[in-house]
Amino acid sequence: MLVLGIESTAHTFGAAVVAEKKGKISVLSNECFKYPSTKEGYIPRKLADFHAEHWNEAAEAALSKAGKALDGIDAFAYSQGPGIGHCLHVGWVAAKTLSLLCGKPLVPVNHTVAHVEVGKWWCKAKNPLVVYVSGGNTQIAALQKQDHNRHSHYRVFGETLDIGLGNFLDQVGRGLELEPPDAVGVLKEAAKGKALLPLPYTVKGMSVAYAGLLTKTKKMKGTAPAADICYSAQEYAFSALVEATERCLCHTRNPEVLLCGGNARNRRLQEMLRLMSEEQGARFCVTPDDLSGDQAGMIALTGLLMLKAKAVPRDAEPRQRMRLDEPEIKW
Numbered sequence: 001m002l003v004l005g006i007e008s009t010a011h012t013f014g015a016a017v018v019a020e021k022k023g024k025i026s027v028l029s030n031e032c033f034k035y036p037s038t039k040e041g042y043i044p045r046k047l048a049d050f051h052a053e054h055w056n057e058a059a060e061a062a063l064s065k066a067g068k069a070l071d072g073i074d075a076f077a078y079s080q081g082p083g084i085g086h087c088l089h090v091g092w093v094a095a096k097t098l099s100l101l102c103g104k105p106l107v108p109v110n111h112t113v114a115h116v117e118v119g120k121w122w123c124k125a126k127n128p129l130v131v132y133v134s135g136g137n138t139q140i141a142a143l144q145k146q147d148h149n150r151h152s153h154y155r156v157f158g159e160t161l162d163i164g165l166g167n168f169l170d171q172v173g174r175g176l177e178l179e180p181p182d183a184v185g186v187l188k189e190a191a192k193g194k195a196l197l198p199l200p201y202t203v204k205g206m207s208v209a210y211a212g213l214l215t216k217t218k219k220m221k222g223t224a225p226a227a228d229i230c231y232s233a234q235e236y237a238f239s240a241l242v243e244a245t246e247r248c249l250c251h252t253r254n255p256e257v258l259l260c261g262g263n264a265r266n267r268r269l270q271e272m273l274r275l276m277s278e279e280q281g282a283r284f285c286v287t288p289d290d291l292s293g294d295q296a297g298m299i300a301l302t303g304l305l306m307l308k309a310k311a312v313p314r315d316a317e318p319r320q321r322m323r324l325d326e327p328e329i330k331w
């Protein structure tokens with residue numbers, strides 16, 4: 001079975017081809033066109049124009065890299081949400097056009113579930129406590145069986161009470177005018193930092209909050225070296241997340257901890273979570289860099305799992321708000 005996936009929830013337009021042969025799944029291609037981080041942040045209309053300009057180039061590149069023809073594709077999966085309305089719409093129209101043209105099913109995929117599923121697949125994790133960190137999302141969750149073990153859903157044990165970890169770091173990067181003005185700029189600058197400056201630290205049960213930390217960090221601009229501000233911002237934000245995850249792990253006792261989402265590429269966060277997980281006797285897993293951020297490989301893969309489990313929802317229109325704990329996980 002061959003599935004072509006499309007991703008367009010925010011800054012990235014992606015197309016990918018995933019194959020399943022004798023039960024073995026492989027990502028044959030995973031093409032991304034990313035709108036660059038700029039000082040003005042992301043403007044929905046500009047992102048949508050960028051996606052509309054690149055969608056067929058991305059789909060063609062994904063097919064040619066995979067060495068497959070359009071008429072060989074068995075289904076078209078697309079990111080249904082959560083995301084920015086303008087951007088989701090472009091991906092939906094692209095996937096629907098291909099699906100109608102080829103007479104093959106359209107599979108709407110929950111983007112948050114896809115971030116988790118691709119990590120589980122790559123790391124061969126059986127039952128992980130998931131730490132999903134990206135621009136818009138920061139959640140600590142695990143699969144829970146309900147109704148006499150027949151139905152499973154992700155249960156979110158803890159999450160950010162305000163902004164996502166990635167949005168926090170991106171705003172610090174923009175505020176301090178780093179290059180690039182995002183979480184990558186913060187990570188680079190933090191590597192040069194030495195002093196741990198006093199900042200707010202908010203953990204509530206198994207949840208975290210970053211808005212106070214952001215306000216304080218912004219006010220510190222010019223009062224301390226940018227490297228120390230970045231170093232401290234990362235240490236406080238990551239410590240809060242690790243504390244909340246450890247509390248959750250002590251409760252759930254999952255055998256694995258899986259770090260996924262765009263900010264899973266942060267080596268300092270990986271190091272801190274690995275240490276805590278191993279101290280607690282859990283195997284630490286992390287999605288590889290090329291499958292961490294927004295890309296279509298995870299959408300095609302999750303679409304394939306949904307097709308095999310006959311779990312394709314009827315309602316295929318894009319939705320700006322969708323959560324990890326909403327869908328039934330049948331695979």
Ligand SMILES: Nc1ncnc2c1ncn2[C@@H]1O[C@H](COP(=O)(O)OP(=O)(O)OP(=O)(O)O)[C@@H](O)[C@H]1O
Nearest residue numbers: 010134135136137166182183262263265266293294
């Ligand atoms: N190499 C990297 N190392 C660390 N962080 C990175 C790296 N590349 C990107 N990031 C950060 O990852 C985050 C983006 O994550 P992702 O690509 O999953 O997008 P998103 O639109 O925020 O996703 P979601 O819809 O899942 O909330 C941003 O904070 C970005 O700055």
Ligand SMILES: [Mg+2]
Nearest residue numbers: 134262293294
């Ligand atoms: Mg994402």
